[in-house]
Amino acid sequence: MKCRNCDTDESGSRNGTGTEQKMKKIKVALAGQPNVGKSSIINSMTGARLHVGNFSGVTVEKKEIFIEKDGYEIEMVDLPGIYSLNAYTPEEQVAKKFLYNEDYDLIINVADANTLSRNLIFTFQLMDMQKKMILVVNMIDEVEKQGGKVDRDKLEELLGIPVILTSAKEHRGVDEIVDHVIEVYTSQKPKNKLFYDERIEEQIEKLVKMLHKSPHFKDPDEARFIAIRLLDRDEEVYKVIHDLPIFIELHEMLGQIYRELEMEFDEESTSDILSDERYAMAKALVLKALKKPPKKLTLTDRLDRLLIHPILGLPIFLFFMWLLFQITFEVGSVPMEWIDAAFTEISNTINAVLPAGAIQSVLADGIVPAVGSVIMFLPNILILFLGINLLEQTGYMARAAFLLDGFMKKFGLQGKAFIPLVSGFGCTVPAYMAARTLKNPKDRIITMLVLGFMSCSARLPVYVLLIGAFFPTSHAGNILFIIYISGAILGLIVAKILRMVLFKGEPEPFVMEMPPYRFPSMKALGVELWIKAKLFLKKAGTFIAGASMIIWFLSSYPHDSLLVQSYEAKIEAAIDEAAKMQLQSELAAKELENSYLGTIGKTIEPVFAPLGFDWRVSVATIAGLAAKEVVVSTLATLYAVGDADEKSNTLIERLRENISFKAAVALIVIIMIYSPCIAAMSTFWAEVPQWAWRGFYMVYPNVLAWLMAFGVYNLLGVLGY
């Protein structure tokens, strides 16, 4: 077995297909309820690195992974989890749309052995589709650990489809899946039908007959599925029927059937009747096929007593967050000096090896120090990511959402919004995607509009740099914590205002599954961190290096030879070394001011002057719109030149000399609030189709950032800083 695109990290894109023309293709859809381990199974089968996490709604868009075996090319499509075909949230709609409309050969339905009976209810809904199907019962290790047992043969016999027991965690059973896929794909076995109560079947029969009148539903299997979905009050299917010529007749018949069945079963809706049917079937099945030990107090129960304790829960959560930022700063700054030294060494080597000139300068003064100034923060970023990852993997994320729900409700958000908001501390791009787990479009847009205030990890370097320069080291971790918390609180306040002014109405109801706590696998954590480190280094080596090259170019040209000549004459004439140095740095400063970038900077300076920014900080701020790390690299480039004082070797010292404390705090405020990077902005555009919101999104954070920074700057002024 070979995996062709296992190394694509999270992109899952398809590489060249030219050579394997002869291969037979099988397209498999992985469907199942959220958090049952669909993505983990694909990872375990193929060595892919799909993102997994211990809460519902990790996967929010479909991802394809290709594997080859026995002359088949198998495309596995990992779908977002879906609780029921009556989909609810946008990411569930993605899965449903795929299942309904796409062309695929078979379904692998993944179920969680721990909660088999409610998983089977969805299995029954899938079986109504009458596609070829395999049931994979995952997490078998957890059931066995508790002394339970799943009877595979019994399940197969009762369901009439192949069943595989797996543990993605322990890599058990997963390799069998491919063999079964090929076997089921090639076999001609009749599909297995699921029969409901006779009274329901009778009505299904009637509907099928009616559907057959339309040329669209000549296939009896499909007609049956449509009929069942109509009884299940599936709006999507209803929309399809709506446009058919038989609609009026069918509609009348449906009304009749609804009334009859509801009367007969004494239920409010036919969908409830079907639910009850499936519920009873699932219960009966589990009774025969699952041996369950008497319920014991689990680790989860014991941990939850403390972690979501009505009184202690919230303080414990805040302590964890505080601890995370403390460690991020403290431990992260240990290797910083080594990295800094290494890059200085590289610059020195370049200066020594290459002949003086533009190339030497662009490397030694432009790219290397700029990239180095950013890479220095890799340890901080990795620690922050590790923290977020632990939150995702252990199951604590859902607890935090539970604890904060009441608080967030006051601000017009719901607890589930906590998940995208926390992801926002890592990176805003996946956080925008994660907002798909919010059903109500208003909730979703509010969450997305305030997500930018959750400082992403790319802003961390700017904060750490400025904190290092302007605050006492003993409080550094606390300051960092305060910055992140202030961003979050500002986000909540803005959410409240948006809710009151633009999005009147109640936030959507909050109903969320709380997964059991799980020990994160060290390997998975390592892999995630490695991916993050690789991405960061790649970004530093490409995007940041490119940006710093541009900045270097713009700040080094044009050469004013008249100016240089006049200074060279003065330097010649100078009496002692000190005066020479003085003149030399004056020249450099003048040259910088006359450069392209200097001109640009002077033009935009008036906008930022009320915040106490000089033109260099102004340029760095604007450059930060591309990516926040660029703020650091730009500052490094712009403050590297034109400095006479030999003592101030490090960027930190130069910043201290050139920027006032007030302005530094104003800069932190700007960075915290203004528009995120280009990648995040384009994700927002892709996710939000309305032009009004797009326009609003582009403008308001920047205006707000300026106003807040102005306020803080002046407040500090009044306080005497």
Next chain:
Amino acid sequence: MKPLTECTIGCEGRIVKIKAKDPIKGRLFSLGLAKGSEIKILDHTLAKQTWEVESDGTKIALREEEAASVFMEPKGGCK
């Protein structure tokens, strides 16, 4: 029969009625909260705005409003 919100932590029983409307009702159902299922109150936040219940091995968090729409028949011993 009483709504979940009138029960105390640790209370166990069986669901007898769910008054919520679709789609919430459907969502509760797919999480295992249906008429006839066993239920246990696990936790609530200090202000009782958010509740946690357990049914058939699944733990579910829900808001006061939703919890109030689920009615249970407590088994002896709980208030």
